Amino acid sequence: MRTTSLALALALAATLGATVAPAARADDGIRPEVARQAERLQADVLRWRRDIHQNPELGNREVRTAKLVADHLRALGLEVKTGIATTGVIAVLKGGKPGPRIALRADMDALPVTERHALPFASKATSTFRGETVGVMHACGHDAHTSILMGVAQALVAMKADLPGEVMFVFQPAEEGPPDGEEGGAEEMLKQGIFRDFKPEAVFGLHVFSTLNAGKVGYRSGPAMAASDRFNIVIQGRQTHGSRPWGGVDPIVAAADVIGSAQTIVSRRQNISKQPVVVSFGAIKGGIRYNIIPDSVELIGTIRTFDEGMRQAVFKDLENVATHVSAAHGATALAKIPDTKGNPVTVNDPALTAKMLPSLQRAMGAANVVEMDLNMGAEDFSFYAREVPGFFFFVGSTPPGQDPTKAPSNHSPEFFLDETALDAGLKSMLQVALDYLHGANSP
Numbered sequence: 001m002r003t004t005s006l007a008l009a010l011a012l013a014a015t016l017g018a019t020v021a022p023a024a025r026a027d028d029g030i031r032p033e034v035a036r037q038a039e040r041l042q043a044d045v046l047r048w049r050r051d052i053h054q055n056p057e058l059g060n061r062e063v064r065t066a067k068l069v070a071d072h073l074r075a076l077g078l079e080v081k082t083g084i085a086t087t088g089v090i091a092v093l094k095g096g097k098p099g100p101r102i103a104l105r106a107d108m109d110a111l112p113v114t115e116r117h118a119l120p121f122a123s124k125a126t127s128t129f130r131g132e133t134v135g136v137m138h139a140c141g142h143d144a145h146t147s148i149l150m151g152v153a154q155a156l157v158a159m160k161a162d163l164p165g166e167v168m169f170v171f172q173p174a175e176e177g178p179p180d181g182e183e184g185g186a187e188e189m190l191k192q193g194i195f196r197d198f199k200p201e202a203v204f205g206l207h208v209f210s211t212l213n214a215g216k217v218g219y220r221s222g223p224a225m226a227a228s229d230r231f232n233i234v235i236q237g238r239q240t241h242g243s244r245p246w247g248g249v250d251p252i253v254a255a256a257d258v259i260g261s262a263q264t265i266v267s268r269r270q271n272i273s274k275q276p277v278v279v280s281f282g283a284i285k286g287g288i289r290y291n292i293i294p295d296s297v298e299l300i301g302t303i304r305t306f307d308e309g310m311r312q313a314v315f316k317d318l319e320n321v322a323t324h325v326s327a328a329h330g331a332t333a334l335a336k337i338p339d340t341k342g343n344p345v346t347v348n349d350p351a352l353t354a355k356m357l358p359s360l361q362r363a364m365g366a367a368n369v370v371e372m373d374l375n376m377g378a379e380d381f382s383f384y385a386r387e388v389p390g391f392f393f394f395v396g397s398t399p400p401g402q403d404p405t406k407a408p409s410n411h412s413p414e415f416f417l418d419e420t421a422l423d424a425g426l427k428s429m430l431q432v433a434l435d436y437l438h439g440a441n442s443p
Contacts, residue, residue, distance in 0.1 A: 029362030034430045037155035038423060044154070045422050048072075048147035050121040056110030056136045056143070058127050059174030060086040060184045065108045065146065069171045072150050076157045078169075085188035086178075089171040092198055093156055099164025099437050103200040104429065105186075105384060106142070106149035107175035113139040116413040130180065139415045141208035141397060146171060148206070148425040155430055165437045168198050175380050177230075177340075186380040187341070195387055202352055203384045204432055205392045206425055210407045212396030214418035217364050217428055218372040219393045221353040226278070226304040227311055228378030229342035233258065233299040233322045234334045235286075242291035252286055254329035255297040259284075261325050265317045270310055277314060278304040278376050303338070304376045306345055346382040349389035355441045356391050356432050363431035364424060377410070391432070395425045 048068070057065055066087040073080045078091040087108070114135025115123045125136040138144075153169050170189065178184030183191075212218050235255050240248025259281055270277045279301065286297030303318070305311040319335045326333035360369045372394060381392050398407040399418040408414035435441055 029358075030427065031362075031431060031434055033159060034155075034363065034427055034434065037158065037430060038427045041151040041154060041426065042423060045147045045151040045426060046419060048150055049143050049419070049422060052143040052146055053138050054121040054123060056123050056125050056138045057108075058112065058129060058136060058179070059109040059176050060178045060182055061127070062087045062108045062173045066171070066173070069108070069146065069150060073153060073169065076154055078153070078157070084192050084194060085173055085184055086182075087173040088189050090194055091153070091169050093153070093160065093163070093167045093169070095163030095165050095167075095437070096161040097164040099166075099439075100202075101166045101168070101198065101200045102433060102436055103168040103170055103195075103198075103203040103384070103388075104149060104152060104433060105170040105172060105203060105205045105381060106145040107172045108142055108146050109174050109176050110136050110142065111139045111176055111411060113137040113411065113413050115139070117416065137413065137415075139412060140176070140410045141415070141417055142175065144208045144397075144417055144422055144425065145206065148422060148429060151426050152429050152433065155426075156433065159434075163437065164439075166198070167433065167437070168194070168200060170194065170384075186383040190383055190387060195384075200388050202349075202436060203381075203388050203390045204356075204429065204436075205379075205381045205384075205390070206395050206429055207379065207392065208397040208410075208417060208421050208425065209394040210398050210409050210415060211404045212370070212394060213398050213400050213402070213404050214396045214420045215364070215368055215400060215424060216396035217360050217369050217393060217424060218396070219348070219353060219357060219360060219369065219391075220372040220374070221348050221350045223306050223345050223374065224348050224372070224392060225346035225375045225377055225379050225382070226276075226306055227343060227345045227382075229303045229311070229315075229338035230340050231301055231303060231318060231335070231337040232339040233337070235297045235299070235322070235326050235331050236334065237293070237295060237297075237329075237331045239295040240293050242293055245293060248293055249330045250293050251295070251297040251331050252293065254326045254331040255284060255286065255299055257329065258299065258322050258325045258333070261321045262318060265314060265321065269317055270314065275306040275310060276304075276374060276376060277310055278302070279314060279318065280304075303342075304378065306374065343378045343380045344382045344386065346379045346390075346392055347385055348391050349385070352389040352391045356436065358441050359432045359435040360393065360428055362435075363427045393428065395421050395428065397421045
């Protein structure tokens with residue numbers, strides 16, 4: 001087992017117990033029904049999370065997970081629709097009283113990451129990603145999101161007779177992006193009409209997050225998470241023997257120069273006093289043998305921005321760097337920037353955020369609710385929040401006592417979820433949903 005601190009080791013030992021202690025003592029403002037349901041569902045949510053964690057599936061391949069969700073929702077007596085955007089699942093709960101419509105969303109997909117924890121329920125799964133055999137892991141906590149929303153659905157169904165309004169439960173595939181050549185994720189769910197027949201007044205979502213300790217919940221009004229775009233650059237040289245580099249054109253040297261020069265796009269060409277910008281290379285692929293200079297090298301990576309003008313400028317600058325630096329080496333560059341349609345900025349509606357902030361504070365205690373900095377991570381929840389007012393908040397996942405700034409981050413093979421986060425997420429989302437439906441927090 002790999003751990004990063006004594007606190008993590010202690011948390012790991014605790015997580016193997018049969019139950020999970022509450023994440024934080026909520027103040028007296030928490031709804032009694034929230035506290036009761038959270039306690040009643042604690043063991044179920046924990047069991048679902050461990051099962052999903054042990055059986056992760058990549059985007060658009062969440063067949064087992066979708067069946068688990070659909071079977072659960074049907075058992076609750078809900079009418080379920082499956083196969084949306086390949087493996088998506090939705091259901092609508094109609095309360096016993098008139099009231100508003102809302103949507104609650106969770107994502108189901110895992111990542112091509114090999115888990116490095118020796119948990120009894122650690123993932124041993126493998127799959128194929130971009131033509132390679134890879135480990136599969138819930139390294140971003142979507143297993144927690146899915147199990148929390150399953151619990152929220154069960155809790156709200158138990159309150160159906162006295163519940164005002166209607167709730168759509170959205171279990172979404174491929175938040176991390178669909179496989180190459182496929183459509184998927186939130187945008188595809190919307191294209192297939194989930195908000196056409198059921199138009200909510202508001203949409204809510206949450207994300208477990210390593211930069212917060214378990215027991216803390218974070219929020220931010222307005223722009224909260226960055227726009228994200230992928231890029232693909234293929235640098236074409238001419239193959240030759242490694243002992244005779246002058247006999248060809250070395251795309252590896254050209255690629256190295258492109259990567260180095262691209263760093264000046266952020267440091268010298270973008271006004272980062274206005275908004276932050278990130279350009280990161282995630283993979284370099286080229287060559288197969290130590291003494292052969294290959295024909296080509298492929299570079300892939302991500303661009304993160306908050307401003308549309310800066311976003312477009314980075315696209316242009318990166319294409320210029322790729323094209324002209326490669327040409328300086330006698331190579332050519334085929335630059336697809338971006339190579340797919342990316343995610344827009346995730347914006348929390350300011351009025352909705354202000355309205356629901358007291359709900360988070362009542363659920364968790366005001367001292368445990370913190371305002372977040374801009375987050376360079378991205379979320380396709382942004383597509384829902386462009387259709388209707390949205391509120392997306394963060395649930396701490398790093399064990400108490402461990403410095404969250406040094407904890408393995410989301411997407412790390414060592415990402416670790418302190419399972420008290422499940423209780424925090426369940427209480428927070430239930431309180432938010434019920435307060436909105438009952439018209440609480442209104443001026």
